[in-house]
Amino acid sequence: MVISGAVNAGKTEFIKAISEIEVVSTERRATDDTKMIKKETTVAMDFGRIAIADDLVLHLFGTPGQKRFDFMWEILSEGMLGLVILVDSTRPETFRETNRIIDFFVSYRDTPYVIAANKQDRPNAWSPDELRLALRQPPQVKVLPCVASDRESVKNILLELLYVIQERSED
Template sequence: MEIMRLVVTGPVGSGKSTLIRSISEIDVVDTDRTATDSTAELKNKTTVAFDFGRLTFGSDMVLHIYGTPGQERFDFIWDMLIRKAHAYILLVSANRPNEFRYARRVATHMNQLAQIPMIVGLTHTDCPGAWSLENIAIALGYVDDATRPPIVFLNPNHASSVAQALITLVQHYMEFSVNDKVSA
């Protein structure tokens, strides 16, 4: 059985832990602690190391899903997780444009450490003040459709929405792998 390691990353409160909890077939391993900094304005608890969940994906693949902390001070955890990952999803809260620049920095950081497939998952799209996909893509620096990663709408509270996003990520990984082999 093949193991595929996926990283779920993004700013605080974008839905990383919720995504993993909604789809994991095992009890999620989490390191949530009481938020004591500005994070407390968004939520009571925050991830301080990483979350881990697992999902059987078809008959011959198991997804190991790792969620990063959202705070930059834990970037050493990001480094550790992304170096062993096969692909990642960047979650971005569509209703918090003040965090788009930070989300872009997270993606840049990840892409500098590992050249692996990624997709963007837009969360909180049903909230007041949510930006459109096109405007968020521009804010994240994805102005060229040819080089823009897949961007999906995602509700981390709904397993079916998460499953669809993971299918998109795995398909993107498969395409990336095929193209990588063809160009070699």
């Protein structure tokens, strides 16, 4: 599974919340696209793993959010089963970048995906329905509430993605 989204959407936190192994992370001190110094940012990938059943283990690959590292997207999407697009639902200024990320992955590979509306625990968060409209997503794409630091929330997102993958394979 590939976990992608704009800078600070919560990708690393998402993987850390659910992984059964210590997350392999390539976070480094860096500036973001606006030259603001960010404490740390993913520069290659994050990797985690969770066993869903005895015969089903999900490998989670988190992509970098900054444009200058987007060459990793193609590498990380080789063989991906599904895609989670994380959106910081408190930062509408990132929605255009989120659309660019969705467009990349959809055009690169026809892979099932869901959108996780992160930071739903914050008072200024856009609802999943508002995000669907802002991101111009069709009704069949699931836009789900999420709190990336909450294991149950992350588990629900991954289960919904597995349902989407299963539905797609039955068609």
